[in-house]
Amino acid sequence: MLPEIAELEFRTNVEPETKLYGKSFLFDFQRGDFVIRDGRLIKIEGIEALKVWIMKILKTEKDKYKIYEDTDYGTELKNLIGQNLPRDFVESELKREIKAALERHPMIRHISNLKISRDGAKIILEFMVNLVEGNTFQQEVIF
Template sequence: MSVLPEIAQLEFETQDLPNELEPMGKSFLFDFTKGEFVLRNGKMVEVEGLDALKVWIEKCMRTERYRFRVYEGVEYGVTLEDLIGSNLPRAFVEAEIKREVTESLIQHPYIDDIQDWRFERDGKWMRVQFRVITPDGAFEQEVGYGA
């Protein structure tokens, strides 16, 4: 006779959790410098996978949150306009950009983390670079702001 309970007879509630993420879907390649979709033979160029994710990231980082009615009620975009080119201390600006961008981007189901931040600043111009960590690996992303 054992003094330990028979664990094999205990019942536990289990919950089925998805093992895989849904397919990322397609997007269209956008030239953010020119401000227009990339056309090939008169048609917009479709991208998928990591290329679609890169387009989503840059679009999110260039969309000022709360400015456009199409995004009302949705937490999409960033609030960086008052930071870029401001006279606030550089350490504060960079910390706020890290916080704001990370909070916005990790909402995407394919983004696990944002790391390895780098900043270049010249007056009202700034380049923000970072590493995006996904379930499938990592890649570098860069976005420039200002004149």
């Protein structure tokens, strides 16, 4: 006795890639500030937004900022890097921590080819990001 409800077609202006990866603003990690052009923040979406998310989560110390207090956001990489521990142990823990942090993202299937190298006081992380839809990209993070 209930009337049939016609199927409604909803159209949005959001591209599928934006829905999957989200939006963000371009961030200059060397300067430690957002990139501003013509007085405005530069919006990014898709894979570029995911790359910024990766950098942010790896460079954010877990439990350091009150805003992330009740979340699992961030890593303990800086704690590992600064310790006088055996190199093999540190590298193993760095790899575990990186994979655990990044593979929480719903669009990241897994991290592969993770390499850790040193250049003086800097630590360079290089890895392949494998997405659930089959795409991949190379990422580098310097501490």
